[in-house]
Amino acid sequence: MHELKRPLDYDEVVEKFDLDILRTPGDLVIEDGDLASTKSGDLLINDVRYSAMFRLVQTWRFSAPMLQSLFELATTARARRIELEQNLNGVFSGGYDPSSFGARDERAVEFHELNDAIAASDLGAASCAAAIILILNGMLQAFKDDTDIQNAAWERAPPLFGAQSVGAILVAASNYFRHGDEWIKTQPPSTRQARSTAVLWAALGGANATDAKHPFNSEDACVQTLDVLGDQSFDQLNLTFFTFARNLAAK
Numbered sequence: 697m698h699e700l701k702r703p704l705d706y707d708e709v710v711e712k713f714d715l716d717i718l719r720t721p722g723d724l725v726i727e728d729g730d731l732a733s734t735k736s737g738d739l740l741i742n743d744v745r746y747s748a749m750f751r752l753v754q755t756w757r758f759s760a761p762m763l764q765s766l767f768e769l770a771t772t773a774r775a776r777r778i779e780l781e782q783n784l785n786g787v788f789s790g791g792y793d794p795s796s797f798g799a800r801d802e803r804a805v806e807f808h809e810l811n812d813a814i815a816a817s818d819l820g821a822a823s824c825a826a827a828i829i830l831i832l833n834g835m836l837q838a839f840k841d842d843t844d845i846q847n848a849a850w851e852r853a854p855p856l857f858g859a860q861s862v863g864a865i866l867v868a869a870s871n872y873f874r875h876g877d878e879w880i881k882t883q884p885p886s887t888r889q890a891r892s893t894a895v896l897w898a899a900l901g902g903a904n905a906t907d908a909k910h911p912f913n914s915e916d917a918c919v920q921t922l923d924v925l926g927d928q929s930f931d932q933l934n935l936t937f938f939t940f941a942r943n944l945a946a947k
Contacts, residue, residue: 700761700762700765701761701764702761703757703758703760703761704757704760706753706754706757709753709756709757710753713934713935713938713939713942714942715749715753715938715942716942717745717746717749717942717945718746718749718750718753720742720746722741722742722746722750723741723742724739724740724741725740725741725742725743727740734747734748734751734842735841735842736751736838736842738751744842744843744844745843745945747842748839748842748843748945749839749941749945751838751839751842752835752836752838752839752941755835755838756835756934756937756938759831759835760934763828763831763832763930764930766824766825766827766828767824767828767922767926767930767933768930769820769821769824770820770821770824770825770828770919770922771821771928773817773818773820773821773824774817774821774919776813776817777814777817777818777821780810780813780814780817781814783810784807784810784811784814787803787806787807787810821919822916822918822919825918825919825921825922826873826918828918828922828933829866829869829870829873829918829921829922830870830873830874832866832937833866833867833869833870836862836863836866836937836940836941837867839941839944840863840944843944843945845944845947849944849947850863850864850944851863851864853940853943853944853947854939854940854943855936855939855940857899857924857925858898858899858900858901859898860895860898860899861940862925862936862937862939862940863940863944864895864899865895865896865899865921865924865925866921867892867895868891868892868893868895868896868899869896869917869918869921871888871892872892872893872896872917872918873917873918875889876917879893896917896920896921899921899924900917900920900921900924925937
């Protein structure tokens, strides 16, 4: 059984991601003679932004062990795919023609098995990447709503990738994964679809582009997004995530 890593302590997260706002001790707030609460129903600590960042840190640190496992599974699946593709290229090496073999030929069987394994690796990596993207997007959406961050600040807060913010990229990748099949079938794309694909096109540098109207495969978009935001490192992904949140809180 795969054992999850322990969650980081609260203070470890604050120091690791330089969250100055949470270095100040938190106090409950009294309003009209009673304990004040946030929009989400939690006790208000210090002020709205302090409480929102506290909530974000708590949600992230309890989710991080599973997110890291998903990230490692995606990384393993992608590495496995490269190995499988190399094996596939060797099945009919030496000038053999695959069409000349029957369905039960040993090399034909191996060829189909390797193709199946490649497809499983691709979809496995995509599923793990999509889960990470959706979860991180959900956390930031809650943070945005808790703090009443305006769209202009959300779209401009650094770090930027292809002039697109982390929040905008996560929203676009989440939308594309959830509605990818529908969007592929929609010609021409709707305004909302075009907005998301434009964000991904700019952020991912046209990676995996096959059609200017539908430049990304819905599954690959999430894998590509993790590459851009995390540079194939779980630690870097989290640093990017919290740098964006920290800059939002300063708005």
